[in-house]
Amino acid sequence: MGISPLFDLESSDADRLRVDEALMASVKTPDAYLTEIASHLLLAGGKRLRPMFSVVASQVAGGPTTEEAIQGGISCELVHLGSLYHDDVMDESPTRRGVETVNAKWGNLQAILAGDFLLARASEIAASLGTEVAALLARTIGRLCEGQIEELRHTYNVARPLESYLSSISGKTASLYSTAARIGGLVSKFDRGLVNALTAYGEAFGMVFQIVDDVLDLSATDAQLGKPSGHDMVEGVYTLPVLFTLANGGVPASELADVLGKPLNVAERDKALSIVRSNGGIEAAIELAEMYVEAAEEACQDLPNTAATVALRFAPNALLASVR
Amino acid sequence: MGISPLFDLESSDADRLRVDEALMASVKTPDAYLTEIASHLLLAGGKRLRPMFSVVASQVAGGPTTEEAIQGGISCELVHLGSLYHDDVMDESPTRRGVETVNAKWGNLQAILAGDFLLARASEIAASLGTEVAALLARTIGRLCEGQIEELRHTYNVARPLESYLSSISGKTASLYSTAARIGGLVSKFDRGLVNALTAYGEAFGMVFQIVDDVLDLSATDAQLGKPSGHDMVEGVYTLPVLFTLANGGVPASELADVLGKPLNVAERDKALSIVRSNGGIEAAIELAEMYVEAAEEACQDLPNTAATVALRFAPNALLASVR
Numbered sequence: 001m002g003i004s005p006l007f008d009l010e011s012s013d014a015d016r017l018r019v020d021e022a023l024m025a026s027v028k029t030p031d032a033y034l035t036e037i038a039s040h041l042l043l044a045g046g047k048r049l050r051p052m053f054s055v056v057a058s059q060v061a062g063g064p065t066t067e068e069a070i071q072g073g074i075s076c077e078l079v080h081l082g083s084l085y086h087d088d089v090m091d092e093s094p095t096r097r098g099v100e101t102v103n104a105k106w107g108n109l110q111a112i113l114a115g116d117f118l119l120a121r122a123s124e125i126a127a128s129l130g131t132e133v134a135a136l137l138a139r140t141i142g143r144l145c146e147g148q149i150e151e152l153r154h155t156y157n158v159a160r161p162l163e164s165y166l167s168s169i170s171g172k173t174a175s176l177y178s179t180a181a182r183i184g185g186l187v188s189k190f191d192r193g194l195v196n197a198l199t200a201y202g203e204a205f206g207m208v209f210q211i212v213d214d215v216l217d218l219s220a221t222d223a224q225l226g227k228p229s230g231h232d233m234v235e236g237v238y239t240l241p242v243l244f245t246l247a248n249g250g251v252p253a254s255e256l257a258d259v260l261g262k263p264l265n266v267a268e269r270d271k272a273l274s275i276v277r278s279n280g281g282i283e284a285a286i287e288l289a290e291m292y293v294e295a296a297e298e299a300c301q302d303l304p305n306t307a308a309t310v311a312l313r314f315a316p317n318a319l320l321a322s323v324r
Numbered sequence: 325m326g327i328s329p330l331f332d333l334e335s336s337d338a339d340r341l342r343v344d345e346a347l348m349a350s351v352k353t354p355d356a357y358l359t360e361i362a363s364h365l366l367l368a369g370g371k372r373l374r375p376m377f378s379v380v381a382s383q384v385a386g387g388p389t390t391e392e393a394i395q396g397g398i399s400c401e402l403v404h405l406g407s408l409y410h411d412d413v414m415d416e417s418p419t420r421r422g423v424e425t426v427n428a429k430w431g432n433l434q435a436i437l438a439g440d441f442l443l444a445r446a447s448e449i450a451a452s453l454g455t456e457v458a459a460l461l462a463r464t465i466g467r468l469c470e471g472q473i474e475e476l477r478h479t480y481n482v483a484r485p486l487e488s489y490l491s492s493i494s495g496k497t498a499s500l501y502s503t504a505a506r507i508g509g510l511v512s513k514f515d516r517g518l519v520n521a522l523t524a525y526g527e528a529f530g531m532v533f534q535i536v537d538d539v540l541d542l543s544a545t546d547a548q549l550g551k552p553s554g555h556d557m558v559e560g561v562y563t564l565p566v567l568f569t570l571a572n573g574g575v576p577a578s579e580l581a582d583v584l585g586k587p588l589n590v591a592e593r594d595k596a597l598s599i600v601r602s603n604g605g606i607e608a609a610i611e612l613a614e615m616y617v618e619a620a621e622e623a624c625q626d627l628p629n630t631a632a633t634v635a636l637r638f639a640p641n642a643l644l645a646s647v648r
Contacts, residue, residue, distance in 0.1 A: 086440065110476065112410050113469045114469070117465075117469035117473075119443065120463070120465035123465070124466065128455070134447070134458040134459075135448055142445060145440050152433055
């Protein structure tokens with residue numbers, strides 16, 4: 001999604017390497033079988049966005065990257081990885097990041113247990129950073145679950161309120177970015193004002209991230225996505241562009257509501273995609289994302305004027321550019 | 325399993341009530357749907373053994389039950405509950421504690437997420453008790469996974485080593501009893517010697533608990549168990565009596581090995597049960613359990629002479645009596 005400029009800092013390659021090494025070390029166990037399963041998705045790549053958020057957040061006052069910032073960052077990445085293991089079981093996904101999923105390769109039992117194991121390792125690392133970080137990470141794992149449950153209870157609901165969507169993505173996505181940035185500030189012992197500005201920034205960035213992801217799922221072609229377009233909609237997860245189209249009323253809304261509310265075949269999906277794309281749903285979603293970009297920029301006003309802050313300010317704009 | 329005498333202390337009814345109230349409060353969320361799913365198994369009953377372990381451990385020096393001991397205890401019970409949610413998904417179990425499982429009632433997605441949520445709440449409570457408790461609980465969740473993975477990698481393996489069985493039940497069962505007792509000592513600010521004695525006691529008790537459970541699964545009738553006898557063996561989990569029978573060699577061992585190594589039909593199960601029961605496998609397992617009872621009693625030597633210590637000393641004996 002073209003967000004590599006976020007890390008276009010002098011130190012970022014070295015930091016990224018430290019993050020990867022710390023991640024590999026964190027999933028080592030005396031049991032070779034468990035280690036193999038727990039490191040499977042890690043080894044398949046990934047952008048390490050969340051740990052790099054912690055690292056860049058820890059640099060906004062101009063200081064060097066500390067081991068605490070690396071550890072705090074990887075605790076967030078391990079939460080992300082653990083939740084992906086569980087997501088892939090729930091969605092019965094065969095592949096992720098170009099490799100077989102853990103559930104496909106070893107089975108659901110292994111994927112559930114290894115996901116739990118990754119969450120436990122994340123909590124162990126957070127505990128090594130003090131009670132505030134430990135409590136924050138635990139609360140964040142809870143929020144991820146709350147956000148996913150909120151989504152789940154509204155699947156196939158064409159009357160899903162906008163508030164349900166926003167609170168769901170705040171919990172399932174934005175909370176972990178917010179926490180990654182906050183941990184970067186906490187372990188750097190920044191004053192509360194700075195820590196809270198980083199937290200607000202992370203939350204706003206996370207909202208942009210998820211809205212952009214949801215827009216792409218509906219606006220991009222199958223070929224661009226590398227997977228079937230409109231996947232969420234087919235599965236009954238109605239995201240921002242769909243909800244805006246439904247809320248706008250008129251013929252497009254009632255035609256869309258007629259198609260949705262159940263699993264879709266390819267023809268129905270194509271019809272629904274066409275209605276959403278040609279009635280301003282995409283544009284309205286991008287407009288709301290712009291408001292979160294502005295909120296992120298506003299939070300950056302409270303950060304010192306450093307290269308790290310410039311990188312943070314740039315990031316949500318770069319994200320949004322990918323759907324414009 | 326006739327272990328109610330463990331809590332035959334003057335204060336135990338009141339403590340048990342406090343544990344139940346704290347558990348109910350701990351799974352409340354602003355979302356009624358998630359609260360309902362997260363409290364489902366809790367409301368179905370349960371012996372609250374692990375939290376009562378924390379509470380009784382906190383009383384061994386003669387002091388009253390503190391709120392910290394209650395909170396420490398419920399953090400362990402929430403871990404137990406969360407792991408049961410995931411177990412029931414993995415085993416596709418339809419009922420537990422006489423009610424529908426979460427996976428049967430709401431679905432696997434809900435059960436996985438609500439299990440994660442319970443684990444997260446447990447970690448949040450542990451964090452409120454300090455970094456040592458937070459790190460200990462996180463490490464314990466990791467050990468539960470390690471123990472279950474160890475079991476999983478040896479399913480249907482008739483050459484499963486005894487060490488695999490012992491390390492698996494230490495991780496999947498004894499570690500949480502050990503941690504429950506240790507947390508009771510830690511939050512009471514006992515000296516290290518006392519804390520370590522409680523930890524050793526809990527580990528030994530947990531080993532007795534799981535061996536007794538495994539013996540019952542093979543020695544009791546379907547009617548006594550309320551479920552099919554030999555269930556673990558049918559599913560390829562070869563526990564202590566089976567492993568002892570296989571290790572003893574001779575005709576019984578080779579006959580048993582011939583039947584095992586694959587899922588069993590009813591006739592095969594009956595044959596395997598008969599071989600295990602009539603060749604000393606049950607008795608040998610009980611003998612090993614006795615060694616852990618002795619280890620638990622030895623750990624009690626290092627505890628002050630109080631009513632709580634008497635209750636702890638009695639507990640593993642009461643457990644073992646249920647299979648004699």
